[in-house]
Amino acid sequence: MFQNIQIGIDLGTANTLVYSNTKGIILNEPTVVAIDKNTGQIIAFGHQAKKMIGKTPKSIEIIRPLKEGVIADFDRTTELLKLIMQQASKKLGTALRKPSVAICTPSGATSVERRAIEDAARQSGAKEVYLIEEPVAAAIGSDLPVHEPVASMIVDIGGGTTEVGIISFGGVVASNTTKAAGDSMNEAIIMHVRKEYNVLIGEPTAEEIKHEIGHGLVPHEAEQITITGRDVVTGLPKSVTLSSVEIQEVLRESLETILETIRATLEVCPPELSGDIVDHGVVLTGGGALLKNISEWLSTVIDVPVHLAPEPLHAVVIGTGKTVMPKFKRVKAAK
Structure with a gap:
């Protein structure tokens, strides 16, 4: 028997989380998809696709369908949401047929950007779509x-x-x-390593550097990390050691x-x-x-x-799930 289960979705640039009003957070996947260029089909998404970044043949392309908080690739976002709905169904042990879905939107999103989020959710199988601004959801989740x-x-x-x-x-x-935000920090680290050491690194390595030795702008006990990338001059692998003090300046x-x-x-x-x-x-x-x-x-x-x-990574999606549905802005499907 199908159930119309209400779920909240934090559709983020980096990660997408799903909250069920019966089981709490049921899904937390990177907002990344792997595309087979020959067929145009998604062959992996989430953690599986993120592990493929920088490691795929030319026939496979890794895409982040959201950039800077808004949808950059509508079709891929819709397909990703469909896959997320399917995964949510498995986690819940029941079928999600035309659920009511609440989705966070950036407070500065334009009406066009909001409409894109609405349409993507509806085309992925949602019966009703409700919008809640991210700061409000984050506050509720906190x-x-x-x-x-x-x-x-x-x-x-x-x-x-x-x-x-x-x-x-x-x-x-x-x-x-x-x-x-997080992406701009990663990009700054990538550019710094290339400029100062003539070494190319990818986004996962930059993320690791930020997590391990990134600091706010206060004095601290220096830390180091050794990473490996590709030497721009020779094309060969090269290891470099970075300090937390220099990364602090980069950030x-x-x-x-x-x-x-x-x-x-x-x-x-x-x-x-x-x-x-x-x-x-x-x-x-x-x-x-x-x-x-x-x-x-x-x-x-x-x-x-x-x-x-209390839970920085989950505050937005928890807030989305905790919010009473009628208080959302209801979005009616176009006739």
């Missing part, structure tokens, strides 16, 4: 009192974008978005851009809510929130307490 007349400030550092939002009475009072531009986005949001915050932020502080969510010392650095430069959400 157990903040979003429906009370108290300001809650969220900084969601994702893969493609960083979303900064001040929420009160269940809505976004002020928000800003920047493209300085400076992205981090300072995030800081300016936070400041710009605070500057337009209504005066009556500013006191709440000073009292309760700022909450960090998203993968970028796991960068070492980032909360300590931010609390120093904005002179406001900065806290890490």
